[in-house]
Amino acid sequence: MVVGKIKRVSGPLVVAEGMRGSMVYEVVYVGEERLIGEIIGLQGEDAFIQVYEDTSGLRVGEPVEGSGSLLSAELGPGIVGKVYDGLQRPLSVIGELIGPFVKRGVKLPALPRDVKWPFTRNRDLKVGDKVGPGDVLGVVKETPLIDHLIMIPPGMHGELKELVNDGDYTIEDTIAVIESEGRKIELTMLQKWPVRKPRPYTRRLEPTEPLITGQRVIDMMFPIARGGKAAVPGGFGSGKTVLLQTLTKWARTRLNIYVGCGERGNEMADALHSFLKLKDPASGRPLAEKAVFVANTSNMPVAARETSVFLGVTIGEYFRDMGYDVLMVADSTSRWAEAMREISARLEEMPGEEGFPAYLGSRLAEFYERSGRVDCLGRPKRAGSLTIIGAVSPPGADFSEPVTQNTLRYIGTLIALDVSLANRRHFPAVSWLLSYSRYVETIERSWRKKFPQWRELRDRALSILQRESELMEIVRLVGPDALPEADKLLLDVAKMIREDFLQQNAFHPIDSYCPPEKTVLMLDVIMKFYDHSSKALLSGVPLDKIRALPVKVKIARMKEVPPEEFGKVYNGLINEIKSSIESLVKGG
Amino acid sequence: MSELYVKEVRRALSARGSLLFVETVPGIKYNEVVEITLETGEVRLGQVIDVSKDFAVLQVFGGVSEVNIKKAKIRFKGETLKIPVSLDMLGRIFDGLGRPIDRGPPIVPEDWLDINSAPINPASREPPTEFIETGISAIDGLLSVVRGQKLPIFSGAGLPHNRIAAQIVRQARVRGKEERFAVVFAAIGVTYEEAYFFIENLKQAGNIENVVAFINTAASPVIERIAVPRVALTAAEFLAWKHGMHVLVVMTDMTNYCEALRELSAAREEVPGRRGYPGYMYTDLATIYERAGRIKGMKGSITQMPILTMPNDDITHPIPDLTGYITEGQIVLSRDLDRRGIYPPVDVLLSLSRLMKDGVGPGKTREDHYQVFMQLIAAYTEGQYLRELSAIIGVESLSEHDKKYLEFADLFERKFINQGEYERRTIEETLDIGWDLLATLPEEDLKLISVENIKKYHPKYRGKGSTS
């Protein structure tokens, strides 16, 4: 192993000399306390190291020891429900063993070594079979919600020599032996994978399936595809964190990964707490049974922000490889970018825009490109997806800044949050004028199967909102009275779309999750109201009469109707709209 | 393990801003404390902020003026900056580095604590949920504060932030609980008058015995401001985590802290970030603000109320902007309301308490609280919009319906937000005022309130004090 010496300490950056033979991104142990660091640059015999723990107390001359390996994630049973820091240290275990403050130099394995997991072998495999990467050896019921497939790691193949029987095994017990080129390889349930390296798959698939999120503004207006990538930029208080947490709670996926990167500790505590309390709508089980958390809060060492993001993605790919739909959210990618900027400044690299390094864009791309829907390696044949959603925190809520702009180059859905909507408590504060989705065309067919009217409803609602903003310009100049009745009606309907459809309180016991069936019908009600009212206007019914219709109050309360009752309520509303407006027409 | 010898150098290579550059001696530790003894015998504290084989950079609290680089003696203490702490600190006044300045006896330390404490493990945090009643309607009703929250006041020059903060400190309580509480007050680069305004106020309220004050006035060394919040929070942590007290930390003015940070960064010739502030200011501020919270299995809590003045009243300025990205909301003061004589002049639309939802509701405040809050804000937003519109098109062109909202906005500011500096309203009183105002609007407009709550709390159904 390479052993060098500290030459300079400057914040999270340490320069070590005598490091010939090291490689970039190699993990090193810094100083007598063996703080964990990673080599980010080499020059002659000097290594530039970002240290993932507080560097106070380090001295020039202390040893720096290479590990010979890249920063890797441990993957295997025991990962679900855990809270990790950016180096995959289990924070909940550390809290119990060491106390409530994060001390440095702590080294604990990410996955418990002593737990025995109930392993069920793959009945389709026999000794003597040729096996290869991704082949499923068996399964562990890790939580009631997660069947953890035990797969042959990427890059390994050979002839199956041994496969253990059903039983309880730790992640270090040998569960299979394969022979490859005369060499026997013992396999356990534990895999290690370098976090910066994408995990391989057979083939990329087109993202044709929508990710159902239960959020009306997303599912209906700005959809995200399974395997897609989305960004949520917004000033402070615009609702990024609430939206990301809501998505990881309710999106219809097999597993969710929540990465808190450089953000608040209390938010993380709240997420951990509510994921234990809230129940998955499909199974009634606690959400924590299908979630993994990575927490590197703003007061924890900055360099580990980067690893927290890559750790999250790596765990996501691993579950994707099992053929699952996985969602990973990162809150906030801006904090990671700022960490990059800080290290880059200490390296005295040439600064780019606003001091960010020139490689900001390519780093963001590496991250978002790891999303996707794929045919997984190995047998049985299966497809999985990893969807990535990143929050962006633009200074002064100004979207022209480098992190937002670079992110826009790589994503498919932009969920732009608007502080002025948030100040008016219009939540989620998604700007319908700035946001977009490039997946509308690709996932339309999938929506059509169950909801033929999805696309038309969406396009109409958006164009009404667009028209509203044009009309409001006029209203601001001359007041609403100057508008023709038909335009006034349009403004009324736009208001209904905004308040009775788009607004969705993330903390409401019923409305926080809105199933697609209800979403489509809710918008349908508003559009039917519009159609009937327009006709009534044409036949001379005054707008005031339409405004006073009691059915409007009922439409405003659609949100509170439990989804299972909504079908009936929908029929009632449609009938009432028809009959009450018809009687206005007759009466007039 | 620990070396007993003291390392010393006799000459600095150069001095700039608040930095000294010295030759490296073997064994200098990153971040360790140094003592610089001037020719006059005066001793200043400093800290190693960069160390390499050839030289080390020292940041000197107290600055480098009058430091003769050829003659000053520099001793490396071998450990990071620590302050002595003890329960005897209660009722005492210290300078920004924790040295008594009230002519009282020195503190007999119970412990010495590093001013940069280790971060709280996020998995060990207890989510804050205990409602603090401040007696101020705008806050309790619309921006509820909970124990363990960090909620700053975003103010502007000349606005009454100090009076509001003092009122909060005077009135804040958690109902039904008699627990030990303390106030830690940090003055950062404010005038002598401002600092003593607080101390006098606390004395009058009779709780000086529960107060620890750290004072760095406008006349104190700028660089010391980097240490003040950390020193104050170290004392707060000692009281909260060691002695189970509920501690409220008031820090004013964090803008001065950020200015000091900018000065330091410029002296280090770092590449400046937005408007000259260092790129790491977010992280730096986070290491201060994240020291608020509650911890599982521990009794105490730390609630923070930092005060900052927004340069040019601009909320997008990096100081309020980065703060808002870290804290759990913000109380924003409005110059417009202040001019119109509304106290406290809280702009409730720009303000936010992110932890409110966890601190209100049945068993905490009242079941209708959250809905009343949402409805009040929605109605006030509408009223504000109509105010702007009517300024252009005239009030007479508004419909009767719209006029109700216009009037609502007015009433809301005068009756709900506005209150006396010594007036303490219970949360029930606050919510009932809210209902009285909502009752001036058409009932079918109250769509954010459940039908049950309308039936239960609307003045019309309670047969009490309805204005319409």
Ligand SMILES: Nc1ncnc2c1ncn2[C@@H]1O[C@H](COP(=O)(O)OP(=O)(O)O)[C@@H](O)[C@H]1O
């Ligand atoms: N969908 C929502 N429903 C209700 N309140 C919301 C919603 N989204 C955001 N909020 C409110 O806005 C506040 C700020 O949201 P948050 O997600 O923390 O903002 P950001 O992360 O962008 O700073 C929350 O504390 C909450 O009060």
Ligand SMILES: [Mg+2]
């Ligand atoms: Mg956030």
